[in-house]
Amino acid sequence: MNYEGLLTKMQTENGSPIQYYLVFDNDFLNVNQLLNKLVTINFLNYQCLNCGLQKKIYRQGFCYDCFFKIPQAADWIISPEKSKAHLGIEERDLAYEEKVQLQPHVVYLANSSSVKVGVTRRSQIPTRWIDQGAHEAIEIVEVPNRYLAGITEVALKSFVSDKTNWRAMLKNDIKDEDLVAWRNKLKQYIPVEAAEYYLENNTEINLEFPVLTYPEKPKSLNLEKNPFFEGTLKGIKGQYLLFEDNTVFNVRGNEGAVVRITVN
Known part of the structure; x- marks a missing residue:
């Protein structure tokens, strides 16, 4: 199953455990349901959360021009x-x-x-x-x-x-x-x-997070250096996805990235 869209921070619902959702323009995904499944992340391009243009993200999901102009930054x-x-x-x-x-x-x-x-x-x-x-x-x-x-x-x-x-x-x-x-x-x-x-x-x-196993030596996924990643999801904590090979992906830290997520 494929999901494609602009990354914004995961929406959450407090519970036992906390429920996480990735929300795209025309779809949403309950991330908890991906635990123990093989997940592929493909980086496609950038899109500023404010102006909507395909411009490199500077900080907080905004391009350079918007970051120094809008009140949200x-x-x-x-x-x-x-x-x-x-x-x-x-x-x-x-x-x-x-x-x-x-x-x-x-x-x-x-x-x-x-x-x-x-x-x-x-x-x-x-x-x-x-x-x-x-x-x-x-x-x-x-x-x-x-x-x-x-x-x-x-x-x-x-x-x-x-x-x-x-x-x-x-x-x-x-x-x-x-x-x-x-x-x-x-x-x-x-x-x-x-x-x-x-x-x-x-x-x-x-608070109770949906984590099956924690990484022993977390290594952060950089989408620019590694635009294609595949791994088995083992947990979600904070705004991070935790994978079996110790890779961790900060969803909020990658706001403004357009990605394709494939669940196998």
């Missing part, structure tokens, strides 16, 4: 503390920035490879944790805008990492942590502006 996306919509200040498109920034945001702890702090919109819980491959997570504060979440993250990452070791995450080289204890320990470092939004009584959430 502005600095505040990666660095929420740079958000300015709450002040009525435009960076690229104030209407878009107000829509995204001026809504409830959560600062959280997630355990993917080790405990890390992060920021996401309230509406993206637990999707954000799933995308990061976190097997457990907990919310610390829920604030009314992205700026407050950003300055809280900046304050807390002096005491806890804000990065994920993707190799450790994919090898499942992790240990369980008491995230309630971590949350309580970090409370004292929350900025004054966000202190009233601290979440006192919530509990950690656990």
Whole structure:
């Protein structure tokens, strides 16, 4: 069976285990159903997620020109503390920035490879944790805008990492942590502006990924260097497909690639 289309990050549905879907213009694929099957990935070309032109992808699925123009790729996306919509200040498109920034945001702890702090919109819980491959997570504060979440993250990452070791995450080289204890320990470092939004009584959430076997030495598939790949799918974690030969494919990291996927 063949599926062809533009790669965007896998859509997910929380469950036991999490369900993953590749969504194309005219079709979709439940990736969980491919476990233990031989899968072929053919790289065809690139297509910018914004302008739709067949141009080389620069970052985040966008071509060079779009990346430096559209609000979806502005600095505040990666660095929420740079958000300015709450002040009525435009960076690229104030209407878009107000829509995204001026809504409830959560600062959280997630355990993917080790405990890390992060920021996401309230509406993206637990999707954000799933995308990061976190097997457990907990919310610390829920604030009314992205700026407050950003300055809280900046304050807390002096005491806890804000990065994920993707190799450790994919090898499942992790240990369980008491995230309630971590949350309580970090409370004292929350900025004054966000202190009233601290979440006192919530509990950690656990997530189950559809993985049969984990790779011992993950090696990343580069579609430009290897436009044809074939392997048996053994798991899905974060936004990665895990294959029997230790190859791992980051779907989100390849947004903007047009591919043909064949299932045997």
